[in-house]
Amino acid sequence: MNLTERDKKNIWHPYTQHKTAALPIAIKRGEGALLWDENNKEYIDAIASWWVNPYGHSNKVIADAIYKQLTTLEHVLFGGFTHEPAIVLAERLMDILPKNQQKIFFSDNGSTAVEVAIKVALQYFFNKGEKKTTIIAFENAFHGDTFAAMAASGISFYTQAFQGMFIDVVRIPVPIKGQERASFDALHEVIKNHNCAGFIFEPLVQGAAGMVMYEPESLDKLIQICQENKVLTIADEVMTGFGKTGKTFACDYISQKPDMMCLSKALTGGTIPMAITTFTQDIFEVFYDEDINKALFHGHTFTANPTGCAAALASLYLLQTQEMQDNIARVNKRHLAFQKHIESHPKVTTTRVLGVIFALEIQTESSASYYGTLRNKLYNFFIENGIILRPVGNIVYILPPYIITDEQLQKVYEVVEKALKIV
Numbered sequence: 001m002n003l004t005e006r007d008k009k010n011i012w013h014p015y016t017q018h019k020t021a022a023l024p025i026a027i028k029r030g031e032g033a034l035l036w037d038e039n040n041k042e043y044i045d046a047i048a049s050w051w052v053n054p055y056g057h058s059n060k061v062i063a064d065a066i067y068k069q070l071t072t073l074e075h076v077l078f079g080g081f082t083h084e085p086a087i088v089l090a091e092r093l094m095d096i097l098p099k100n101q102q103k104i105f106f107s108d109n110g111s112t113a114v115e116v117a118i119k120v121a122l123q124y125f126f127n128k129g130e131k132k133t134t135i136i137a138f139e140n141a142f143h144g145d146t147f148a149a150m151a152a153s154g155i156s157f158y159t160q161a162f163q164g165m166f167i168d169v170v171r172i173p174v175p176i177k178g179q180e181r182a183s184f185d186a187l188h189e190v191i192k193n194h195n196c197a198g199f200i201f202e203p204l205v206q207g208a209a210g211m212v213m214y215e216p217e218s219l220d221k222l223i224q225i226c227q228e229n230k231v232l233t234i235a236d237e238v239m240t241g242f243g244k245t246g247k248t249f250a251c252d253y254i255s256q257k258p259d260m261m262c263l264s265k266a267l268t269g270g271t272i273p274m275a276i277t278t279f280t281q282d283i284f285e286v287f288y289d290e291d292i293n294k295a296l297f298h299g300h301t302f303t304a305n306p307t308g309c310a311a312a313l314a315s316l317y318l319l320q321t322q323e324m325q326d327n328i329a330r331v332n333k334r335h336l337a338f339q340k341h342i343e344s345h346p347k348v349t350t351t352r353v354l355g356v357i358f359a360l361e362i363q364t365e366s367s368a369s370y371y372g373t374l375r376n377k378l379y380n381f382f383i384e385n386g387i388i389l390r391p392v393g394n395i396v397y398i399l400p401p402y403i404i405t406d407e408q409l410q411k412v413y414e415v416v417e418k419a420l421k422i423v
């Protein structure tokens with residue numbers, strides 16, 4: 001039996017209807033932007049394996065750091081103990097995070113980073129004796145699949161089975177071009193009518209919604225409204241963090257700063273699951289008390305795993321090299337050139353680019369569903385052509401590893417253009 005058939009016997013895959021889905025492709029090896037399956041077919045990983053892998057597969061620098069850490073101190077509990085990799089990582093993050101971020105809390109994945117942020121927002125007001133229990137989020141937001149993160153997420157088929165079981169979340173429209181006013185007004189309205197503890201948002205780019213983008217000025221305005229009304233702001237940078245938008249964080253484009261930030265995905269260069277939620281000193285101090293009940297009683301067994309910290313430190317090192325910064329600028333320039341080339345294509349309605357993120361929307365007669373026929377046709381076409389892209393409805397986006405070569409990127413563009421012919 002090949003791997004694919006053996007997989008079928010025991011494994012349940014994420015976001016998969018096993019009755020109708022094609023069998024998964026078994027990948028045996030990766031290097032740079034390339035992956036090879038069990039039949040040695042080559043693929044270009046044009047979405048950096050769900051946005052986690054900017055520096056390339058099987059990266060030697062990160063692998064060496066992990067090996068060294070594994071053979072020094074692989075893990076130690078983080079309750080009552082600490083270790084150098086976590087301390088150095090915190091110090092390095094302080095150098096690059098917005099200056100108001102002073103404390104970091106470790107967890108395992110993007111959803112737990114969000115879970116921690118939402119719990120902190122709610123307990124912050126509980127500790128102060130104020131009744132504020134509503135969370136504000138954008139329409140079509142994605143913040144993860146655990147319960148609070150799912151409650152904040154607005155993409156319906158992820159959450160429909162659980163409606164009525166969530167914490168209180170109210171939604172406002174995303175301030176995309178032309179709808180800024182509606183978004184600001186909705187925020188004012190929501191704050192007036194609910195006891196709002198926090199506002200969680202994907203800064204500048206909503207990834208899972210199909211790389212929906214909005215302007216920094218609008219985000220500044222929304223944060224400002226929250227600050228005026230004592231609503232905590234949570235920037236979910238799980239997707240946007242570590243260079244994807246062309247700056248280290250999407251929040252580097254804005255002048256107001258959020259109270260909390262959620263980091264994961266590219267944090268460890270796509271190697272070891274790890275996440276971080278960051279906080280202002282003010283938030284930390286509301287939990288800092290003689291009273292043990294005011295503490296944050298949240299933790300995960302593998303909190304601040306030293307091997308994960310070592311992978312994150314090596315990743316940060318790579319991100320900050322001139323070579324990697326040049327790669328980000330190069331991919332951005334190529335995206336802009338492709339955008340120019342493709343935007344007037346009769347089947348393309350809109351295109352957008354920020355940093356290494358490119359997206360185009362394909363003209364459709366009716367609205368295309370998230371995992372609908374058009375999406376599946378496109379997905380299969382890309383796979384046949386050795387390109388890993390996961391369209392969202394009628395939206396095709398590219399978010400490659402920063403180290404993708406010009407030739408590989410060119411091939412991705414060519415296959416995307418060819419795909420427009422088959423729809």
Ligand SMILES: *Cc1c(COP(=O)(O)O)cnc(C)c1O
Nearest residue numbers: 109110111142143144207238239
């Ligand atoms: C992927 C993602 C999450 C969830 O992260 P997981 O590691 O999959 O739990 C949360 N927020 C955003 C913005 C994401 O893109």
